[in-house]
Amino acid sequence: MADAQIDIKEKLTGKKAVIELTGELDAKTTPALKAKLDELISKGIDSLLVDCTRLTYVASAGIGALNAVLKALKDKGGKMALSSLSKEVRDTMDLMFFTKRVNVYNTMAEGEKNL
Amino acid sequence: MRTEIALKISGDLGELKGVREAVRAFLDSTKHIDITEDENAGLDSIQQSRIILAIDEAVANIIEHGFADPASLAGAQISLTMRKEPSLVEFEIRDNGLAFNPLEHKPDTEFYYEEGLENGVGLIALTTLDSAYERLENQNVLKLRREWGKKK
DSSP, X not given: OOOOOEEEEEEEETTEEEEEEEEEESTXXXXXXXXXXXXXXXXXXXXXXXXXXXXXXXXXXXXXXXXXXXXXXHHTTOEEEEEOOOHHHHHHHHHTTGGGTSEEESSHHHHHHTO | OOEEEEEEEOXXXXXXXXXHHHHHHHHHXXXXXXXXXXXXXXXXXXXXXXXXXXXXXXXXXXHHHSOSSHHXXXXXXXXXXXXXXXXXXXXXXXXXXXXXXXXXXXXXXXXXXXXTOSSSXXXXXXXXXXXXXXXXXXXXXEEEEEXXXXXX
């Protein structure tokens, strides 16, 4: 059986970044996201929108990677937000209290406007 | 009617996707058979997704933290048995790793978020199901159960 996959598309505008996730974020695929997030932080971004329109699954590993970058951005006065969560992904993030820590927008456009 | 499906899992995180797909297929097979909460639809997508998440988190935790070193991880024997009875589904996860009761793990979510930690909240997923743990013959045995009509 094929491994889970995560595809990450990024758009960088000055210090603002938007990434679009396609696939599944589990313990296997999260290191790829973490590498991308570390790269964005090292480029000096101060705000990040993570669009989840095509994210079909998230486990605590994925939430952990996002949590680490949330802390890094907050420490330098920046912010992070999420957009377009499916109801299942939203439910998982609610269960783990992550949605209490970040703004969640219904659409990527709305998220970008508030970045 | 009672159905039972057993799955063997190695100590490789690449197995997780297959585990999730097997659980989803098993839950889908409960539709239109036996007693369901909604006679036509079976469990709704959120209830299905919570069961899949709980099993994924439990197995990932065993692979990532259940073995002291790479050599013992290479000898990991993890099994998932899925049982369906008229009024419930039950999942039993067994592993030969270090003794660990995941139900005793109480995550400190405040600390996790304040410190930006990467690990620590996954086992919250187990709280959406009825659960029991025992250490039996040098194995961890975790049982997760969902009775129809008993949303938590």
